[in-house]
Amino acid sequence: MSADLVPDDLWERIVPLLPPRRSRRYRNPGRLPVPDRVALAGIVYVLRKGVAWRDVPAQVVGCSGVTRWRRLRDWTEAGVWPRLHNALLGALRAWGLLAMDDTAMDGSHVRALKGGDPVGPSPVDRARPGSKHHVIVDQHGTPLAVLVTGGNRHDVTQLIPLLEGIPRMRGLRGRPRNRPKRLYADRGYDFDKYRRLLWARGIKPVIARRGVAHGSGLGRTRWLVERTFAWLHQFKRLRIRYERRADLHQGLLELACGIICLRRLRKAF
Known part of the structure; x- marks a missing residue:
């Protein structure tokens, strides 16, 4: 289901824009973090369906609502969404579609x-x-x-x-x-x-x-x-x-523009 919500062409354009993860240097660092693509699928599901963060079915996206919201917050603060939108506009212009x-x-x-x-x-x-x-x-x-x-x-x-x-x-x-x-x-x-x-x-x-x-x-x-x-x-x-x-709502709006x-x-x- 993650591949349906986040197709390969969208994922390939977002991956270079995501901020790097913190290094795990401790002997017992705890559970592995949720993969970014899974968290992004949860964000896209909420954007499309309009449901609350906690109401995304577990069989659809396998992570918690708090994790999805935190990734949206972190990626918004890192400026991922406007850079994604700008990159896609540049691609449209390169192909004469703008x-x-x-x-x-x-x-x-x-x-x-x-x-x-x-x-x-x-x-x-x-x-x-x-x-x-x-x-x-x-x-x-x-x-x-x-x-x-x-x-x-x-x-x-x-x-x-x-x-x-x-x-x-x-x-x-x-x-x-x-x-x-x-x-x-x-x-x-x-x-x-x-x-x-x-x-x-x-x-x-x-x-x-x-x-x-x-x-x-x-x-x-x-x-x-x-x-x-x-x-x-x-x-x-x-x-x-x-x-x-407002920055999170603006981020969702820019993500929707990128998908368009x-x-x-x-x-x-």
């Missing part, structure tokens, strides 16, 4: 049942505590960068952080690229200040105007980011935020 000329961004609310930080009163859920997923995607819907904020943060406040969060991707001859040519967004991003900031970075803003009747035609481009949210929320652990620690990128690589061959 189209960064046109990008789109948006935000999506999720409930935060256990609180934590950052969490805020959601304006679309009767002020219940929640968070927001912010994502920027390319022309194929491939997630380039993701962020987690409080549910009361305005989408436009994450426009520049998302752009700066796009990694410098190699894979082709020349300079690494991390800047699109055009950015598509809805009326929530309609602020002249941010338009000027985009132009200063050499990015053309294509943002719908508030107070203008619908029919701008931007939906033909922006629907890709909505589809990406649907992909992300197929991972049931991301539909509702259960992690009090890997699926796109598989379809190309």
Whole structure:
């Protein structure tokens, strides 16, 4: 079952990124640690099914919920998930599967049942505590960068952080690229200040105007980011935020982005 949850191509890309284990120099060091692949299978199972850490069936993944959570914590603090996402984006670019000329961004609310930080009163859920997923995607819907904020943060406040969060991707001859040519967004991003900031970075803003009747035609481009949210929320652990620690929820979000990128690589061959 571990091989089904963690296929060989995913495991081969994660292994070089994992932090080294501590050496076992004592005469009686105790039980051997759970293999990393088994622990990773437990993390992926929780990410996909949305169950509690302790509720993963033992016959599916043979380790405890505490072990899975600790590996997620340690690997998140070691920066494994963003490096995995960046490596897969570079592989997509090397094979010509990344189209960064046109990008789109948006935000999506999720409930935060256990609180934590950052969490805020959601304006679309009767002020219940929640968070927001912010994502920027390319022309194929491939997630380039993701962020987690409080549910009361305005989408436009994450426009520049998302752009700066796009990694410098190699894979082709020349300079690494991390800047699109055009950015598509809805009326929530309609602020002249941010338009000027985009132009200063050499990015053309294509943002719908508030107070203008619908029919701008931007939906033909922006629907890709909505589809990406649907992909992300197929991972049931991301539909509702259960992690009090924002870095762990961000880590699960980046792991899901890496799996989405890997699926796109598989379809190309």
